[in-house]
Amino acid sequence: MYLKGPDELERLRKQVIEGKKAEEGQKRVVLCTGTGCRGAGALEVSEAFQKELDRSSDIELKRTCCHGFCERGPITVIEPMGVFYQMVSPEQVSQIIAETVKKGEVIEDLLYKDPKTGENIRYEKDIPFYMRQMRLVFGHNRLIDPTRIEDYLATGGYKALTKALFGMSPEQIIEEVKRSGLRGRGGGGFPAGRKWENCRRAGADVKYVICNCDEGDPGAYMDRSLMEGNPHRVLEGMIIGAYAIGASEGYVYVRNEYPLAVQNVGIAIKQAEKMGLLGENILGSGFKFTISINRGGGAFVAGESTALMASIEGQVAEPRAKHIHTVESGLWERPTNLNNVETWANVPVIIERGADSYSNIGTEGSKGTKIFSLVGKINNTGLIEVPMGMTLREIVHDIGGGIPGGKKFKAVQTGGPSGGCIPEALMELPVDFDELTKAGSMMGSGGMIVMDESTCMVDVAKYFTNFLRDESCGKCTSCREGTLRMYEVLDDITKGKGREGDIELLEELGWVTAEASLCGLGQTAPNPVLSTIHYFRDEYEAHIRDKKCPAGVCRDLITYDIDTELCIACGKCKKECPVEAITGEKKVPHEIDQDKCIRCGTCMEVCPEDAVKVQ
Amino acid sequence: MENTQLEKILKNYQYQDFNLLAILQDIQAIENYLPRGTLEELAKRLDLPLARIYKLATFYRAFSLTPRGRHLVTVCTGTACHVRGAALILDTLERELEIKPGETTPDREYTLETVNCLGSCALAPLLIIDSKYHGKMLGTKALSLLKGEEKDVSEGS
Missing domain, CATH: 3.40.50.11540 (NADH-ubiquinone oxidoreductase 51kDa subunit)
Structure with missing residues (x-):
């Protein structure tokens, strides 16, 4: 339908809305089939729903994209009740149709369980992850099948x-x-x-x-x-x-x-x-x-x-x-x-x-809301939209649900490869453009990568510098060579070949790279290095002076050992070790031959008793 | 690539050289890499120096100048995957396949690649085998997937 004027648009909108009103009470399954949920199997769930629904034409399947709570995908909302089901699998589809869609009964197992109170939560709006958000820009996603302009109208x-x-x-x-x-x-x-x-x-x-x-x-x-x-x-x-x-x-x-x-x-x-x-x-x-x-x-x-x-x-x-x-x-x-x-x-x-x-929304210098992707070592991975100025603590702990496995929070990395790492001491920082810049990081496009005590900050700096070295277009010498040299120095430090003066050298290299490069990539390239030196200098020093990686990440500086008290001699690690570095018989605690060990972490991964320790 | 196929792509982009990136993407989508012969033919058709085409083909990460294996094994090395242990998975696969990222096994069975981020961070660390997503990966799990011993439920697009 070609709209010749605004009145025709409004007429069409009225029609669409009236059509929707007439459908009020319509039984509908709203399923997120965005990329995040697809990765978790949403297309298979969609197929299963389609198969079931082909038999009962009075129920509609609506495929939307991202609702934000990717951690719990595939996400489904059952209307008209509005019940929010999470981590739905194809096998559960017929039960959902039979019990919830047709009879209005809630399946407790599919509800989100609040880890703090242990209570099952029925509706999206009551889930802590959503409660503190202000979804001005992103909120309509759950109402819209992106292939239907009528939904947008x-x-x-x-x-x-x-x-x-x-x-x-x-x-x-x-x-x-x-x-x-x-x-x-x-x-x-x-x-x-x-x-x-x-x-x-x-x-x-x-x-x-x-x-x-x-x-x-x-x-x-x-x-x-x-x-x-x-x-x-x-x-x-x-x-x-x-x-x-x-x-x-x-x-x-x-x-x-x-x-x-x-x-x-x-x-x-x-x-x-x-x-x-x-x-x-x-x-x-x-x-x-x-x-x-x-x-x-x-x-x-x-x-x-x-x-x-x-x-x-x-x-x-x-x-x-x-x-x-x-x-x-x-x-x-x-x-x-x-x-x-x-x-x-x-x-x-x-x-x-x-x-x-x-x-009215936001802070003095940053207005409106911002969408962040909250990822990494965090319980509730997903996309969140909050008013500018919300503190990091609220974002990480209240919305993100804190750190998995009871580990200790270490830092949030914001701004992507151009940004920096913000330590725990700054958890009360109100997040907006200017405050992040003042803290030595930046807003960037809104990535927030949460890191815990088992993340090595030197390794993180090396990761980003390697990324930038790889992605530098090479036009400016300062960026092309600067990122390469910084990477080489960081690589040495993580391999136990760091020397006194390396930190100062990194600072100098960072300064030149930033000052002499043409575009934002080079100008901000040292941020991951400089911010980690600024807030986590002790980790650099431990690598350089003591040849130790306190977080247990840098492979040349760590050893894996089996705790003989905990080892049940099941033989799993011995079987999986790719270099046959593990010895031990039945009922005898196993041992790792440090000369043979390549520190691949396989033994730690397969141990059912968490008996393999890294130092 | 057949000349008629190339012709169809070129026609789609009105033989305009500013569409070169899209033209190369379409060639790679069909061939899985950019064959030298096709690029030479392309240079002729668009009346461009071959070097101009290679400049693009070697600059952008998306392109491969060598044929890729029957199976594409991609490790996501985005930041979320990195902090959750993507490096160990990549190492395991490098050791098993005896190739580095960007390379193909001599029998053309596997190509190993990395990707900067696919935005499926809830599944981190993420391994993609022939466009199937396998989340919450571990080194041992990656090996069983390669050997076809384990079927992962989280398969998507």
Whole structure:
């Protein structure tokens, strides 16, 4: 259906909502089939539901994307009751249909059990993981089948677009975004409204807007989940932005490793075109805007704006100097405004609610909410959306449920390879752009990797430096050689070959790499090293002076031993050891030959009694 | 690659060299790597120096210039997987297959690769064999999976 004007859009919305009202009380199984839940087997669960439901046509299966609580996937909500089931397997499907969907009986075993109180929780809103969140941008995911634009319309989708196109001038929109205090969610935190304003002012006949979905930070996947789960919201933000800036063409640059995101945004673009929400004369306003998709080639540096634009032009993704800003001369030397997925997805919220209401949320310098991916050594892995300024403690302990296995918290790494590690002493830090930077880290795109006492901070620094060494495009010598040298020094330290003065050398190398490199990758490359030196210097010193890895990670500095008191002489470790380093007979505690041992950790992994200890 | 197949891809991208990245992605999707002969033919069709194509093909991580094995074994080395022990799993597989990441066994049975993050961090550490996800991996479990001794329930897309 092609919509010729805003009134036709509203008529359609009314129809869709009335249709949904008529369905009230409809028996429905809502299943998350986002990438996270798919990994946990959601497609098999979906198939099982489909098979069962083919026999009873009065029950609907609705496939959404990410609900955020990935730890407990596959996630299912049974409507109209609203019961929240977690870790559902195909074998449980017929029971769910027979008992819950048909008879309204709750299956206690499938409910989330609060580890603190031991009580089973029936509804999503009562689960501690969700209770403290403010799901302004991400919350609609659970209501939307991303392949159905009607679902988006029912949540008020494209209302902000109508308001912008027919009730506001481009200048007013920019003013609104400026007043909202929205800062770019991709890394740097540059004020979005100011960027738009500069791009609008740049004189040119053709301008572009770009959506950056080349989410390269390892451990961060909120952009993917938004794009998979609610692509129309991102598109709506882009259309509003394009209208405000005066751009007629847009690009979505999305990681090719995200096939479902590529697919869903492709479907969404086609639907929007068909309805007249994209293309010539959008909703009869006379405004023309098209969007095409570019798939990334798997280069971390392509997340940098100038490198990304080079990649769209069919070149290698090498950044350039920004003495002329991309808002004046970007893609094909035309004014270009680039924002990331989450930034664009915030725009409809701002336009619809108004800047005043939006800027009430958050801190002085960081407004609104932020989606974080809370991963690593944490009980509740998942995507969370919280108001800016929530403390790290609330995020890690109240929402994340603390550290698994009763281990001790050590640090949170934020900002991906450009960020740093924040220690326990700063747990009361209110998380926003400026506070994270002050702590020597950064917001980045919102990855939060939790580390416990068994994580070695020198190893973490080495991991990120190796990542950056690998991903440096090589254009700047300081970055290419700086990351390599830092890696070599760190590698030596973790192998027991560290020397006095290495820490100072790392600091000097870090300083040069940051000062002399062109783009954000090089400028922030030393952060993982410098922040771990700053907060965990003692771990570096233990590696260098005592040739010890206190966390028991660095292989050349540790030994595995069998506790003879605990060993039950079951022979499992002896059987699995790849180098036959373990000796021992039945009923005789086993022993590890340290000369033969390659420290692969297999014995520790297979020991049923936790008798293998690392030192 | 058959010339007609290449022709179809090129037509899809209007023979525009700014679409080179997408063209190479489509070739690799069919061939599983970028064969030299196809790249030479591509250079001719688009009237580009072969070096320009190789510049892209060697820059982006997604491309392989050598044929890959029948089975693709990918270890996720994202940060969440790393702190949960991905390095030990990678080591185990390197030892078992006697190859380094990016390499293929001489019998072309297995290619070992790493990926920076697949955003399935709840399953960390994650091993992917022929696009099937196997979560909460252990070295010993990875070996049994390789030998086909263990079937993992968490199989996805």
